[in-house]
Amino acid sequence: MDARLRTRFEVEVISELLGELSHYQLLGLKSECAQDEIDVGFRNESRRLHPDRVAAGATPELKGKANDVFKSINEAYRVLRDPDLRRLYDQTRAAERGGEEDESRRSAESVRDPSKAARTPKGEKYWKMALQCWEAKDYTGCKMQIQFALTFEPNNETFKEWQVKAQAGLDAKKKDTGGAGNSYRIRLG
Amino acid sequence: MGLAVGIDLGTSNSCIACVRDGQVIVCLDSEGRNTQPSVVAFGSRSVVVGSRAKKQLLHSPEGTVMSAKRLIGRRFEDAEVQRMKSRSAFGVYRGDEGDARFRVHGKGYAPEEISAHVLAHMKRIAEAQLGEVVDKAVITVPAYFNDAQRQATRDAAQIAGLECLRVLNEPTAAALAYGYNNAQKKRIVVFDLGGGTFDVSILRVDGDLYEVIATAGDTLLGGDDFDHLAADELLRIFEAQVKQNFTENRTVRMRMREAAEMAKIALSKSEEVMIDLPGVWRNAQGQDYSFSYQLDRHTYARWVLPLVQRTLGICEETLKTAKMNTRHIDAVLLVGGMTRYPLVREAAQHLFGRMPDTSVNPDEAVAVGAAIQAHMLTSMDDSMPASVLLDVTSHSLSIRTMGGHCDVLIPANTPIPTEASKVFNTAVDQQTEVRIAVFQGEGRTADMNELLGQFVLAVPPMARGQVRVRVTFTIDSDGIVQVRAVDDKLGKEAAIRIEARGGMTPEEVRKAQFTSGDVVQNNPEQTRGR
Numbered sequence: 001m002d003a004r005l006r007t008r009f010e011v012e013v014i015s016e017l018l019g020e021l022s023h024y025q026l027l028g029l030k031s032e033c034a035q036d037e038i039d040v041g042f043r044n045e046s047r048r049l050h051p052d053r054v055a056a057g058a059t060p061e062l063k064g065k066a067n068d069v070f071k072s073i074n075e076a077y078r079v080l081r082d083p084d085l086r087r088l089y090d091q092t093r094a095a096e097r098g099g100e101e102d103e104s105r106r107s108a109e110s111v112r113d114p115s116k117a118a119r120t121p122k123g124e125k126y127w128k129m130a131l132q133c134w135e136a137k138d139y140t141g142c143k144m145q146i147q148f149a150l151t152f153e154p155n156n157e158t159f160k161e162w163q164v165k166a167q168a169g170l171d172a173k174k175k176d177t178g179g180a181g182n183s184y185r186i187r188l189g
Numbered sequence: 190m191g192l193a194v195g196i197d198l199g200t201s202n203s204c205i206a207c208v209r210d211g212q213v214i215v216c217l218d219s220e221g222r223n224t225q226p227s228v229v230a231f232g233s234r235s236v237v238v239g240s241r242a243k244k245q246l247l248h249s250p251e252g253t254v255m256s257a258k259r260l261i262g263r264r265f266e267d268a269e270v271q272r273m274k275s276r277s278a279f280g281v282y283r284g285d286e287g288d289a290r291f292r293v294h295g296k297g298y299a300p301e302e303i304s305a306h307v308l309a310h311m312k313r314i315a316e317a318q319l320g321e322v323v324d325k326a327v328i329t330v331p332a333y334f335n336d337a338q339r340q341a342t343r344d345a346a347q348i349a350g351l352e353c354l355r356v357l358n359e360p361t362a363a364a365l366a367y368g369y370n371n372a373q374k375k376r377i378v379v380f381d382l383g384g385g386t387f388d389v390s391i392l393r394v395d396g397d398l399y400e401v402i403a404t405a406g407d408t409l410l411g412g413d414d415f416d417h418l419a420a421d422e423l424l425r426i427f428e429a430q431v432k433q434n435f436t437e438n439r440t441v442r443m444r445m446r447e448a449a450e451m452a453k454i455a456l457s458k459s460e461e462v463m464i465d466l467p468g469v470w471r472n473a474q475g476q477d478y479s480f481s482y483q484l485d486r487h488t489y490a491r492w493v494l495p496l497v498q499r500t501l502g503i504c505e506e507t508l509k510t511a512k513m514n515t516r517h518i519d520a521v522l523l524v525g526g527m528t529r530y531p532l533v534r535e536a537a538q539h540l541f542g543r544m545p546d547t548s549v550n551p552d553e554a555v556a557v558g559a560a561i562q563a564h565m566l567t568s569m570d571d572s573m574p575a576s577v578l579l580d581v582t583s584h585s586l587s588i589r590t591m592g593g594h595c596d597v598l599i600p601a602n603t604p605i606p607t608e609a610s611k612v613f614n615t616a617v618d619q620q621t622e623v624r625i626a627v628f629q630g631e632g633r634t635a636d637m638n639e640l641l642g643q644f645v646l647a648v649p650p651m652a653r654g655q656v657r658v659r660v661t662f663t664i665d666s667d668g669i670v671q672v673r674a675v676d677d678k679l680g681k682e683a684a685i686r687i688e689a690r691g692g693m694t695p696e697e698v699r700k701a702q703f704t705s706g707d708v709v710q711n712n713p714e715q716t717r718g719r
Contacts, residue, residue: 004569047398050577051606051666055566067606067665074604 015065023076117158139169191324195559200385204556208564238310250278257303262338305348332358333406360390362558383525419449
């Protein structure tokens with residue numbers, strides 16, 4: 001492919017992926033690279049993706065994308081070239097990744113053992129009561145306790161799952177009692 | 190489609206160049222000059238620009254505007270504007286937006302319009318030589334120009350009928366002109382002392398990549414200042430001779446300034462010069478007085494030494510910013526007319542401990558670099574090797590916080606284009622506006638820096654702290670600042686109004702645009718070859 005066309009294509013693709021690329025990926029580096037490789041990565045990517053590379057004959061839209069890509073490359077370089085900022089960035093990333101791993105491990109466990117689904121003390125308190133209500137087939141109480149638990153852990157998937165279950169239990173019960181209620185009314189009539 | 194050129198729009202002189210068939214051409218006027226004086230003379234019916242305008246300076250000083258670049262993008266209250274006002278035969282007044290404007294023969298002109306006349310003149314010279322229409326240009330500015338000065342330069346291009354492809358830093362352009370013939374891994378210093386401004390940039394050149402590591406300067410330090418300083422000394426000598434005070438006498442001042450400039454040029458080549466001004470002053474009784482004085486290099490050096498020392502101080506600071514010392518430097522480029530003066534050359538040579546590189550023409554290098562950049566930005570052919578310029582912002586961008594301090598969002602020497610954002614909360618219940626004052630400069634408090642503009646955000650009235658507005662500051666490839674605001678909760682663009690930006694309004698710029706008719710009428714002799 002013609003070099004100019006290839007650069008345009010790369011700019012298009014990278015601008016779509018900007019939110020997902022790490023600072024290292026933006027500079028074409030591995031996250032364990034040596035500090036002096038950062039400069040090299042920045043220079044290589046600048047040579048390749050500088051907005052002026054695509055400027056001739058480009059649409060304003062493409063120029064805008066090229067600017068966005070390069071601003072991100074600049075930002076990545078600003079952070080990674082400073083050893084302190086780089087360490088901070090690495091730590092934040094590790095924590096985020098750790099959080100994601102914890103999350104998936106937890107939700108896998110909670111499918112097997114719902115009693116371990118809560119993550120906060122207050123959430124756990126209401127969650128335990130919700131499970132007791134479930135055992136007692138008190139679906140109204142169960143639903144209410146889950147609602148309380150969810151105010152402390154609004155994103156807990158297991159809580160949400162069980163909220164649906166409790167509602168289903170309640171609906172089933174209503175159907176039963178609802179049928180009975182009808183017959184009672186008929187009897188009255 | 191017309192040609193794209195590079196224009197070095199200088200304080201005292203301008204130069205224009207173009208790339209054609211893989212060759213850089215510096216355009217010459219009909220008399221073979223490679224630079225043109227940046228002087229505009231307004232007659233009763235016509236406007237003349239360049240060397241013809243400069244000739245009018247002595248017999249019609251009130252109609253002849255020079256050094257407009259020193260006023261472009263400045264506020265009227267600026268000390269430099271006031272200084273120029275007291276020195277000039279033409280009027281300088283306060284524009285509606287608080288910017289500085291010229292008054293010539295009772296008519297007002299923004300500095301942008303004066304610069305536009307110079308740009309249009311350069312364009313005509315190029316068109317005459319190349320035989321093609323020129324409609325796009327990379328225009329160079331001092332690296333230390335701020336946002337207002339860059340924006341005003343863009344406006345000048347628009348008035349002159351040129352699409353401004355890029356506002357390029359002069360030292361960076363010079364480095365590109367140099368590197369084009371010396372492509373190898375090098376750290377170079379560009380020492381650029383022109384007619385009105387001083388810049389120093391340290392670059393790392395690696396083949397086709399030009400990376401500015403640090404830049405600094407002084408937009409009020411150039412040949413003009415050498416001339417004014419020497420003129421003051423000459424005036425003092427004359428005052429002592431005739432026992433008379435000339436502080437208020439503009440004609441005598443102008444003659445002395447002219448003499449100082451001639452003496453400087455003469456002293457670049459010889460050890461001493463005889464200054465002779467016959468009949469420079471006529472007293473109230475009609476008696477004529479002449480001034481003559483023998484000036485030598487040594488005396489001149491004593492006068493201007495403080496200016497030379499200022500350039501050296503800025504160089505040392507810049508080396509420090511780049512975390513380098515002079516041993517790291519592989520080449521020193523001298524650019525700008527003032528670097529022809531031996532004292533300046535010697536000072537630069539002494540500081541950096543090496544002979545300056547003489548492979549670039551100090552008058553042409555900036556325009557040549559701009560022409561190469563213009564070619565790269567417009568041409569799809571690969572007749573020239575492409576280069577990438579990684580330039581930086583020369584001023585820190587900050588916002589004013591409580592107590593008048595500055596919160597730096599983008600520090601100086603950050604590669605551009607770049608952006609930074611900050612979230613603002615409302616501080617008062619039912620607040621409907623958030624005001625943000627943006628500054629440029631290195632001072633620790635806001636009043637030490639240049640106000641770039643006041644941004645007013647309209648926000649929905651809510652309890653305090655409930656409104657969060659994310660404001661993004663972008664510095665584009667021209668070094669021009671743009672501000673965007675987004676309501677963080679609603680995720681939609683917030684209304685933003687800019688106050689106190691100064692300069693010409695877009696409407697004024699549109700109205701001021703030259704039509705092709707103006708051009709033909711004003712300079713009939715320059716349109717040959719079309």
